[in-house]
Amino acid sequence: MVKKALLASVMLMASTSLWAAEHWIDVRTPDQYQETHVKGAVNIPLKQLDQRISEVTQDKNDMLHLYCNTGNQSGKAEKLLQNMGYKNAINEGGLKDVEKTQAMIK
Numbered sequence: 001m002v003k004k005a006l007l008a009s010v011m012l013m014a015s016t017s018l019w020a021a022e023h024w025i026d027v028r029t030p031d032q033y034q035e036t037h038v039k040g041a042v043n044i045p046l047k048q049l050d051q052r053i054s055e056v057t058q059d060k061n062d063m064l065h066l067y068c069n070t071g072n073q074s075g076k077a078e079k080l081l082q083n084m085g086y087k088n089a090i091n092e093g094g095l096k097d098v099e100k101t102q103a104m105i106k
Helices: 002-019 030-035 046-055 072-083 095-101
Strands: 022-026 063-068 088-094
Touching (some): 063 095
Parallel strands (some): 063 088
């Protein structure tokens, strides 16, 4: 019985991560976003993030990649979203940090 319960919880955890979507969120101003941004990223300025995150996802298991110019605002966004229950909000740092790891800059 214990084996079955353990197996069921492992399978549930695995399926949750398999179905979780990934989103890139640019928390800078719209003008900064228009200049350059990660391809496919959604622009939600930090001051609007708590009100507008549901436009991107309501699934609190989704992977949320957050970035700004230096990593400061995206760090604040990470804490805000984690406090709202988003388990996979990640501060990816500033745009230059993202450029080093992603080939998706527009």
